[in-house]
Amino acid sequence: MKISSLAMAIIASTSFSIMANASELTELDEVKQELKEIKQQLATDKEAKDASIKIGGAVRFQYGIKDYDEDDKDRGGDFDFDVFRLDFNGTIGDITLSAQYRWYQYMDAVHHAYVAYQFDDNWQGQVGITQVPFGNLTYNSNSFFFSTNFYVGLEDDYDAGLSFIGDYDKHDIRIAFFKTDEMGGIDGYVGDKTGRYSYDIVGTRNPGEGIYDTPEQGLADDSTFNLRYAYKFDNFEVGASLLSGGIEGEDGNAGDHNAYAIHTKGNIDNFGFMFQYTDYEYDLDDGSDFVTVGAYAFYDTIPASATIYNLNLSYSLPVTIGPITNLTFYNDYNLMTDKSGGLKEDTVMNVTGVMVTSGNLYTLIDYAIGQNQPFIGGSLAGDSDETNSRLNINFGYYF
Numbered sequence: 001m002k003i004s005s006l007a008m009a010i011i012a013s014t015s016f017s018i019m020a021n022a023s024e025l026t027e028l029d030e031v032k033q034e035l036k037e038i039k040q041q042l043a044t045d046k047e048a049k050d051a052s053i054k055i056g057g058a059v060r061f062q063y064g065i066k067d068y069d070e071d072d073k074d075r076g077g078d079f080d081f082d083v084f085r086l087d088f089n090g091t092i093g094d095i096t097l098s099a100q101y102r103w104y105q106y107m108d109a110v111h112h113a114y115v116a117y118q119f120d121d122n123w124q125g126q127v128g129i130t131q132v133p134f135g136n137l138t139y140n141s142n143s144f145f146f147s148t149n150f151y152v153g154l155e156d157d158y159d160a161g162l163s164f165i166g167d168y169d170k171h172d173i174r175i176a177f178f179k180t181d182e183m184g185g186i187d188g189y190v191g192d193k194t195g196r197y198s199y200d201i202v203g204t205r206n207p208g209e210g211i212y213d214t215p216e217q218g219l220a221d222d223s224t225f226n227l228r229y230a231y232k233f234d235n236f237e238v239g240a241s242l243l244s245g246g247i248e249g250e251d252g253n254a255g256d257h258n259a260y261a262i263h264t265k266g267n268i269d270n271f272g273f274m275f276q277y278t279d280y281e282y283d284l285d286d287g288s289d290f291v292t293v294g295a296y297a298f299y300d301t302i303p304a305s306a307t308i309y310n311l312n313l314s315y316s317l318p319v320t321i322g323p324i325t326n327l328t329f330y331n332d333y334n335l336m337t338d339k340s341g342g343l344k345e346d347t348v349m350n351v352t353g354v355m356v357t358s359g360n361l362y363t364l365i366d367y368a369i370g371q372n373q374p375f376i377g378g379s380l381a382g383d384s385d386e387t388n389s390r391l392n393i394n395f396g397y398y399f
Contacts, residue, residue, distance in 0.1 A: 053090035053097070058083070060396030062144075068377035068388040081105055082394060094118065107195045107297040110182060112158050124165045129182045132157040133165075133174035133228040134241045135261045135276050140310055142274075142330035143351040144364045144394045147310045149278055149334075151374050152302050153199040153293065154243075154259060158182050159224070172237070176226040178245070186220040186248045193218075194294035201247065201257070202299070203292035204284060211301040211379050215292040219284075221257055222248035236266020236273075247282065255284040272314040272330075281305040289341035290381055300374060301381035303339040310334050326357040334373075336380060343383045347372040363395035 065077030072078060085102040096118070100111035114128030131138070140155045141147040149155040161178030181200040183190045193202045203215025224245025230237045243259040259280035266273060282291050282304040290301050314330035336347035353366035368390045370376030377388035 053088055056087040056089070056399055057085050058087075058396050058398040059085075060394060062392060062394040064390060064392040066377065066388070066390045068390075077391070082396070085111070102197060104296075107192075109195055109197045111197050114163075122166055122168055124167075126163045126165070127161075129158050129160050130163045130176075132159055132178065132224075132243075133163065133176050133226050134243055134259070135228075135278065136263045136265045136274050137228075140263070140274060140276050140312075141332050141351075142272075142312055142314050142328070142355070143332050143353050143366045143368070144392055145332075145349065145351055145366060145368055145375060147276075147312075147332065147334050148308050148336050148347060148349055148373065148380070149276070149310065151199055151293070151300070151380060152280060152306070152308075153201070154261070154278060154280060154308075157198040157200070159200070159221070160184070161224075163226075170232045172228075172230040172232060172239070174226070174228040178224045178226070179222070181221055185222055186218060186250065188220075192297070194297050194299055196295050199293045199295040201282065201291050202294040204249075204254075204286060204288045205290035205292050205301050205381075206288070211381055212299055214299060218250050219254055219291065220248050222246045222253075224257065230263075233266070235268060236264060238264045243280075247284065254286070255282065257282050270316045272312075272316065274310065274312040276308075276310040278308040278310075279306075280308075300379055303336075303341055303343065303381060305338075305340045306336050306380075307338045308334065308336045323358040323361075324356055325359070326355075328355040328357070330354070336372075339380075341381070343381070345372055345383045345385050347378075347380050347382075348387075349373040349376065360398045361395065362398065363393065366390075366392045366394075368392065 060082040062082045063077055063079045066072045083102050083104050085100055088099045090097055094117060096116040099113040102109055102111050110129060112129050114126045114130040116124055116126040118124050134154055135149060140149055147155055159178035159181050161176060163176040166173035183193060183196060201219050201221055203219050204217045206216055222245065224243060226243050228239065228241040230239030241261045245257050246253055247255040247257055261276055261278040263276040284304065289304050291304055293300050293302055312330065312332040314328055317327045319327055330353055332351045334349040349368065349370040351366050351368045353364060356363040368376050369387060370378060371387050372378040372380060372382035372384055374380065376390050378384060
């Protein structure tokens, strides 16, 4: 009887222990499940945070007076709306996105739009409408007018394709392939080939056509390769750029496009400098000495080949003048020579100016002197010996 009671007690105790352990296991499983759910929620929150897209932009206005426009001088110059733009930048997981769209008085246009992926610590790939890696980057100029390279499509140009950026400490390597320009090339589905931010070839220039006429025969860059290398010292870099591609016409291949540049930029304390030597050629099958380019809602003409020199100097001066925190003084000099088509007169542009920084408000005050220079009373295909000047004040708020 005593043994039976003892056995019952042991069984009861064991059962209670098993039930207690089962209960503890159930609670442990519940805790594990809760931890798993918390971990998943944290991962979701992190992905949502990493997937954020930031929206920014700018609005700019400008005042200008031109000595080569009598009506403009009589009015005392003009004050105009320049541009409103929106910027979209952000990440989705390991993917980076960037896009910018611009609205001018006379047109609207995409500036750039691409997605990027960081393969490792050294290499990034970009696909979409991205900057052509050529010459001094990001700009080969200080002023609102850029350099003469901009007007032949060799500064701050954006096309559609693939770009790979390699960063190895002192070595900057850029390799790119652009299938077409940002408007889809020769058969792009756009109503106006001039409605773009950066200059591209859009046609040949036949005898008898005016410099600003719509071209009778369309052309476009096609399958262009770019290679750019720069070696970075402590305060400056030295590099070279190559460009080679085809030219597509309405009836097929119409020629080749080639360019190369040697460039350097840097700073010594508050002094900055840029130098670039550029040589380009549009080798057309029809032997044309001039080609038509399009941008900013109008056509213009450039020599099919030429050499361009740039020398830019600047000085950055920190100040405390009311809201003004910095004044950057600069002088940008440009010379285009050896122009095709028997042109005797060079293109010259010199811009003396200052950039005024006031928080997010940036003002460019430029006095530009030019000969055969677009936006200063001339054209790169011009052959005039007259010198024109223009005072331009452009200011904008960035948000």
